[in-house]
Amino acid sequence: MYEFDSRVRYSEIGKDGKLKLEAILNYFQDCTIFHSESIGYGIDFLASEKRVWVLLSWQIVVERYPKYGEKIKIATKAYDFKRAFGYRNFMMYDESGACVAYANSVWIYMDAEKMVPLRVNPEHAEKYQIEEKLPMEYADMKIDIPEVEPVSCPSYFVQNYQIDTNGHMNNAQYLNMAYAVIEEEIHVKQMRAEYKKSAMAGDTIYPTVYKEHNRYVVTLNNEENKAFAVIEFLLA
Secondary structure: EEEEEEOOOHHEEOOOOOOOOOHHHHHHHHHHHHHHOOOOOOOHHHHOEEEEEEEEEEEEEEEOOEOOOOOEEEEEEEEEOOOOOEEEEEEEOOOOOOOEEEEEEEEEEEEEOOEEOOOOOHHHHHHOOOOOOOOOOOOOOOOOOOOOOEEOOOOOOOHHHHHEEOOEEEEEHHHHHHHHOOOOOEEEEEEEEEOOOOOOOEEEEEEEEEEOEEEEEEEEOOOOOOEEEEEEEEEE
């Protein structure tokens, strides 16, 4: 398991003084990069090998949103590799050791130039020290679209500042976009994301919102109505 300590910063909180969902996702995303860096398979290594890990899905469950100034610990562990796929859990703990948020994620290993899947090198997988899968209720990767009347929202133009080192719109930006088009304040218990196609700078994204009871689903589509990503929010 890889872990690092932090403290909830003012720049990471909402108007309620608590850590934003986006910040939790960013902590988990940073943790996996730090883990890879610690074993020699970080950003520079992947760039030199023309390889990239692409995120396919998130499932993040929040038990409690930590407050400004709280000390937190973020941890991650890889629990399986199958062919081109990697499976990873995340945990966030407060100062008492209680788990305030946890997650599952599925990744695919790709040739960065041809953008085709590649089998994970067994020697690399071994370096991650496979650990026991986190006991949690695992949701399916595919997010079902509710059979309700959709609400179309204004389109978004992908800006350069939203692009990460892989040349794609960063994972957290999809969450921000989906959250922004929901017109009411929501308290999210669980967020799921299904990534289908990487958005690039200059792409136009067309969000559509579906509401069903305590569940919102936001599709982020291209001009041909094909999804870049589908985001689901389950409310507390």
